[in-house]
Amino acid sequence: MNQNKKNKKKSKKSIEKSEFGFYGAKALFDPYFIPDQLIARKKEQKYLLNLLDDSIEDRFSANVALYGLRGVGKTVLVNKTIQRLVNNVKQPEIENESELNLIPFFVDCEGKEFDQVIFSIINGLAKRLDYDINPDMILSSNTASLWNLFKMLVNKLNASLMIFIDSVEYINPKLINKLHDFAKSESIILIHTFNAATSSPFLSDFKKPDFKISMDIYNYNSLFKIGKDRCRMAIRNRVDDSMIKYVVDLVGKFDKKVPGPMIRVLSDLYPVLEDYDPSMSNQIREVCRYQFQGFAIDELSLADYIADSDILDRIFVDNITSYFKTTDEFYIDYEELKNNYVIACESIEQKMSEKNFHSTLKNLEQISLLLPSEIGLPEKEKVNSIGSNFMLQNNIHLNTLKSPRYITVPTDLLNDMMDIAFGAY
Structure with a gap:
């Protein structure tokens, strides 16, 4: 390795961390926004950064493919890495962009033909x-x-060319393979992403990349950190952590644990969050209610459950409704739930039963009315979070049983249902 390369390696480690900035709505609405930091992707970024830096330094072609679900952060990982590379190799005295050592191009292939x-x-x-x-x-x-013109322009360059093709599964594999071969011959860096859930049935027809990066889904805690970071960059008023946790819990329960759907929800909440105060919890539940397929609870099924439940469970649900309505909280902790159940038992002079209490919690979880939060739990406990009754019987993972819980229905709607249910008595 020559001295110049050693210095470049050293410079990567000594890059000063820029101050975190405020970007306004762009941080939520711009699909190509590059955040100040990548959370929980340091390993992937370091690998990609070293790979591309070596490719530029040694002038060899690198064909890199990133695989993962839509919204997992493939595009932002590549763009953030390219941003760091450009900042590293750009010479301050150069004024003409054509003289840069690295020239990156980004093309989103979704809905496009190869031409x-x-x-x-x-x-x-x-x-x-x-x-x-x-x-x-x-x-x-x-x-x-077009192909001949493209090759002619490439030959005029006196710099490393990097082509980033996003969502390549939309393009004919034969044409992408042709681009791959040309990139090899001209020492062009070619990066492309595949959306794992929507990939082309001809995926196997694409040439095998030189390097492959698979991007897994996030855990709840990392997703919460990303949500908090985006809110910091987009919203001037401080947003309560509990609101962000609520959105993340919903994303993890009713969608995929990736940043894309979480940022989509936060962007829909943006007008509310701009004037955020803690009393808006019910308004936020109302907006979130229509964000996910399968999230909007069948109101008739919920009404049927309430109608078929005994008086103790009705009073307990009514107590929970009152708690959320009067406190403006997003979560209720285990001890508060238990206290409300005890009060319900006392109101009808019935002895409190731990077994019946946990059975009621499980029933409310099964109809997606009252769900346990997954944030803050060790991953090994989340794997077995399959119902409070199971955990009670097996005496394991009680921290999941005692997690704070959140309601998925606006309190006004739930209150109206309870009024109808009590009217039947």
């Missing part, structure tokens, strides 16, 4: 090289002509 992908790259290269092209001529060109 459109190549056109985007050609257009960018022409601007970098200050090369005059006729847009009408390009638009009317066939694939072969």
Whole structure:
């Protein structure tokens, strides 16, 4: 390894951490927003950064593929890494962008044909090289002509070219393989992402990448940290941690544990959060109610459950409703739940039974009315969080049983249902 390369390796470790900034709505609404920090992806970022840095230094082609669910953070990982690379290799005295040591291009393939992908790259290269092209001529060109123009522009570059193709599963594998072969011959860095859940049935037809990065889903605690970080960057008023935890719990329960759907919910909540205060908890529940498929509880089924339950369970649910309505809290802890159950028992002069209490909690969990939070629990305990009755009988993972719980129905709606239920008596 030469001295220059050693210095570059050292410079990567000594990059000063920039101050965390405020970006406003962009941090939630811009799909290509690059955050100040990547949370729980240090290992993947370090691997990708070292790989690309070596490729640039040694002028060899690297074909890198990232696989993962939509919304898991593939695009932001690559863009954040490229941002660091560009900042590292860009020379302060250079004014002409065509003279940069690294020239990256990003193309989102979703909904595009290969010709459109190549056109985007050609257009960018022409601007970098200050090369005059006729847009009408390009638009009317066939694939072969576009390909020849692309190769000609690449040969004019005096820098490392990096092409980042997002959602490559939308493009014909034969054409991507052709790009792969050309990248090999010209020492071009080619990065592409696959959305695991929507990948092309021809996935096996794509050439095997030189390097592969698989991105798993997050755990609840990491997802909470990401949500908190996004709120800090997007919203001037401080947002309570309990509200962010509530959104993360819903995402983990009714969607995938990835940042995409969480950021989508936060963006829909943005108008509310801009003027946030703790009394808005019910308004936030109302907005979240329609965010996930399978989350909106069947009101008839819920009404049937309440109608079929005995008087003790009705009073207990009514007590819980009153608690959330009067406190504006997102969660109720185990001891408070137990206390409300004791009060319900006393109101009808019935002896409190731990077994019946836990059975009621399980029933409320099964209809997705009152759910245990997964945030803050060790992962090994979450794996076995499959119902309070199971845990009680097996005497294991009692921390999950005693987790704070949240309601999934706005208190006004639940209160109306309880009024109807008590009217039947």
